[in-house]
Amino acid sequence: PLRLLRVLIDPGESGYESMGDVGLTPSGSLGALTRVSPRFMLPDGFAFDLPRGDIVIETTSEPIGRDAPVQPRVTFISARESDTRLVEARTLRIVPLRIRAGEAVTREVTLTLDRECDIIGVIVKGGAFVRAIDLAHHDATGCASAIIAISDFRLSLSEPWLLATPMHAEAGSTIEARFGFDNTEQNPLQPAKPPRDVVGGLPPDHEDASVVILLSPRNAR
Secondary structure (H helix, E strand, C coil), X not given: CCCECCXXXXXXXXXXXXXXXXXXXXXXCCCCCECCECCCCCXXXXXXXXXXXXXXXXCCCCCCCCCCCCCCCCCCCCCCCCCCEECEEEEECCCCCEECCCCEEEEEEEEECCCCXXXXXXXXXXCCCEEEEEEEEECCCCCEEEEEEECCCCHHHCCCEEEEEEEEECCCCEEEEEEEEECCCCCCCXXXXXXXXXXXXXXXXXXXXXXXXXXXXXCCC
16 A cells, blocks of 8 residues: 655754755655646656655645645556666755855756666756756766756746657766756745745745756666
């Protein structure tokens, strides 16, 4: 049986900053569903492995001006015999995060791959203060290949990015994520008037921006 857990975040005790703060190597991110992308399917030949444990579902709701029941439903689709390559998730976040009032800044974080793998897709999450996200792969020679570039991020209109062709990445190469944060009055999603200092934490007053990269190691068949 699957158990739906409600996770309570206590920064003073656990050290977690926000919902979805699952560390660098979560035990198994299973993708994301949104109102513009209600179905998430890995490419042919790839599958998630579900070890024994709990399934944790995080939901984000938007105000609609009236009371309404929230009834999320998720259906799991079984892998086929030909879906033999397992997919792992790696998370990139800016930790610790602090954006001063009136500040618009770009912050970078880099992941060095310890194994040869294929990059399958990307899931982007964030609040009101992350406005742009660029993700690139750098090979051993320093040559960069863009993975995604988002210039006007809005979580309500976001959807998972699955690459049309998986991107090969050698062991020792890097993935760099650049987050563009805007804590100024010009930010159309700014929740505070006037702006206040922002740290990593729960939206809407703070920021929980992260990028989850879906990878398939070449030796995991």
